Amino acid sequence: MLPTQISSVQIQHSSNSPSIDRRAWLPLAAWIAGAAGVAWLVRTPTSELREILRHWQFWSLEATALILFGLTWVVLPRFVASLHLERRDLILPLAASVLACVLAGLVAPRTNRIYYDEHIYQGIGQNLSDLRLAQMCNDGTLEYGGLQCWRGEYNKEPYGYPYLLSLAYRLTGVHEETAFKVNVVIVALLVWVVFLLTTALTERPEAGGAAAVIAALIPEQLRWSHSAAAEPSAAFACACAVLAVAAFVRLRSTPALLWAVVAAAVAVQFRPEAVLVVPVIGLVIAVFAPDEFRQPRLWWAGAFALILLTVHLGHLAAVRNEGWGTSGPKFSLDYLRSNLPANGWFFLGDLRFPVVYSILAGAAWLNRPMRRAVAIGTAYFLLFWGIFLVFYAGSYNYGADDRFSLMTYPALAVLAGIGAFGLAEWFERTGWLPIAATHAGLAIIGFQFLPYLPFVRSVGEEAWGARADVEFARIIARDLPRNSFVLTHNPGMFHLWGVSAGQASIASSEGGYAANVLAPRYSGGVFFHWNFWCNVSDPVQQSFCTDILQRFPHTIVREHRERNFRYALYRLDFPAPPPAVPR
Numbered sequence: 001m002l003p004t005q006i007s008s009v010q011i012q013h014s015s016n017s018p019s020i021d022r023r024a025w026l027p028l029a030a031w032i033a034g035a036a037g038v039a040w041l042v043r044t045p046t047s048e049l050r051e052i053l054r055h056w057q058f059w060s061l062e063a064t065a066l067i068l069f070g071l072t073w074v075v076l077p078r079f080v081a082s083l084h085l086e087r088r089d090l091i092l093p094l095a096a097s098v099l100a101c102v103l104a105g106l107v108a109p110r111t112n113r114i115y116y117d118e119h120i121y122q123g124i125g126q127n128l129s130d131l132r133l134a135q136m137c138n139d140g141t142l143e144y145g146g147l148q149c150w151r152g153e154y155n156k157e158p159y160g161y162p163y164l165l166s167l168a169y170r171l172t173g174v175h176e177e178t179a180f181k182v183n184v185v186i187v188a189l190l191v192w193v194v195f196l197l198t199t200a201l202t203e204r205p206e207a208g209g210a211a212a213v214i215a216a217l218i219p220e221q222l223r224w225s226h227s228a229a230a231e232p233s234a235a236f237a238c239a240c241a242v243l244a245v246a247a248f249v250r251l252r253s254t255p256a257l258l259w260a261v262v263a264a265a266v267a268v269q270f271r272p273e274a275v276l277v278v279p280v281i282g283l284v285i286a287v288f289a290p291d292e293f294r295q296p297r298l299w300w301a302g303a304f305a306l307i308l309l310t311v312h313l314g315h316l317a318a319v320r321n322e323g324w325g326t327s328g329p330k331f332s333l334d335y336l337r338s339n340l341p342a343n344g345w346f347f348l349g350d351l352r353f354p355v356v357y358s359i360l361a362g363a364a365w366l367n368r369p370m371r372r373a374v375a376i377g378t379a380y381f382l383l384f385w386g387i388f389l390v391f392y393a394g395s396y397n398y399g400a401d402d403r404f405s406l407m408t409y410p411a412l413a414v415l416a417g418i419g420a421f422g423l424a425e426w427f428e429r430t431g432w433l434p435i436a437a438t439h440a441g442l443a444i445i446g447f448q449f450l451p452y453l454p455f456v457r458s459v460g461e462e463a464w465g466a467r468a469d470v471e472f473a474r475i476i477a478r479d480l481p482r483n484s485f486v487l488t489h490n491p492g493m494f495h496l497w498g499v500s501a502g503q504a505s506i507a508s509s510e511g512g513y514a515a516n517v518l519a520p521r522y523s524g525g526v527f528f529h530w531n532f533w534c535n536v537s538d539p540v541q542q543s544f545c546t547d548i549l550q551r552f553p554h555t556i557v558r559e560h561r562e563r564n565f566r567y568a569l570y571r572l573d574f575p576a577p578p579p580a581v582p583r
Helices: 002-043 046-082 087-107 117-131 160-172 176-202 205-216 219-224 231-251 254-267 272-288 290-294 296-308 310-318 333-349 355-366 368-390 401-430 437-457 464-479 491-496 504-509 511-521 539-551
Strands: 136-143 146-153 484-488 500-503 525-530 554-562 565-572
Touching (some): 002 310, 046 160, 046 176, 046 254, 087 205, 087 219, 117 160, 160 176, 176 205, 176 368, 205 401, 205 437, 219 401, 219 437, 231 272, 231 401, 254 296, 272 290, 272 368, 272 401, 355 368, 355 437, 368 401, 464 484, 464 565, 484 491, 484 511, 491 500, 500 504, 504 539, 511 525, 525 539
Antiparallel strands (some): 136 500, 525 565
């Protein structure tokens, strides 16, 4: 009977083998199908692709966000429970989170710092919220409680941050201050993310507490967290993605893996350089759970991420030929010569950044038991720091590009927290300090931050001309007659203030549209905003301004000067339409 039994077993094994092989090939087939879809997007003509994306971007982000919220609800409590935190472990991150919220919301001035990108982001958020369209509105009407857009334009920047704003707008309505409040909330939440991430990587909540305090007291982080810029949310989203993969290598569950994958898919859609979070995620898995690379579920999860990112990959294909403000190469090793001294010195002896944090981050390498966590934090920092060394406008001293440093702060806070914990542990072990070394370290961190408070409070001279333009525009928007229309270079900001507006180039190139469509529709009048772009030495932009005043009779309504820049509001005088002939 034995040969017969063996034969039947062999036959059974032989009959099952093909099905096993087919299951093994399924993830690869999914990847191939996803790659084929991306290839189709790349081959689609840019104008056609942008129109497709304009309609589908919202729904892609909406579905991804819904999945992320659901997975966070399921996985986050399990992850936090796995850390076995005690109530006393939560005191420090809670205090640091409140402190960050107070410093960002009450000490740092509420102002725009990158013009006019912040208003563009907010305007796109308004279009996503009101119209479910991914676009800037170049000719829009604000009547009866919502935006109507007659000319939309697909924007080159990723849509993650505008989508986040659209969520807030749906809850609170469209208000300019909403974006500022969102960033203040984000910096408070970032403190918790840094605490949980450091604790998960090191198994020591004391290190997480120190990292949380440092994350709350980074001067540039606080200043930019009371602006409407995209960088605070981009840094937060990337940190959340790294936290999610830390949860996965700890829990080793499929829901945790999906959480990490979806969090990464969301994070890469906030800033172009946010894609660098993907190698960080891969490194975390390689260091803490290398056997997962042999598991089919990881490759299934990757295929799922590819599906979620299809629209975003289409976005990258649609904007791949954008100049991004330069006629030369966007990335080159030649830029190292100017960017490396500025960006390197920033962390070693710049008045904008506490060098104590850099010293503590370096000291993290002395903590041998935590070398794996330190390696991950270092790679995280170097990737987001190094990318701007070879970017044409990557210098932290170039205009307002110090905002790029925000992408490195979560990693630096993790490293500094580990370094602070290691030093405190060493001092306590040697008995050199008469008080608890942890308390002494926290006191030193808090005290050394005090000289940076004037910097946190400062508005800064950067973009003074644009800032004055926005302040002037905000005043005139408030005083305009009801049912008015403003021609300007930045209609999105007027839409935020509830005023109908369109691009100045419309009246310059389509005089008949202004006279025959705009003038009859808007009973409050059609106005022209002589703005920042009318003052810069750009013949094309200036021509839009001068052509309007030459083409249409006008009356000056208001005027303001800032240094050598002049801002004004003109009312365009159109002939009255002929009276209707009674029938």
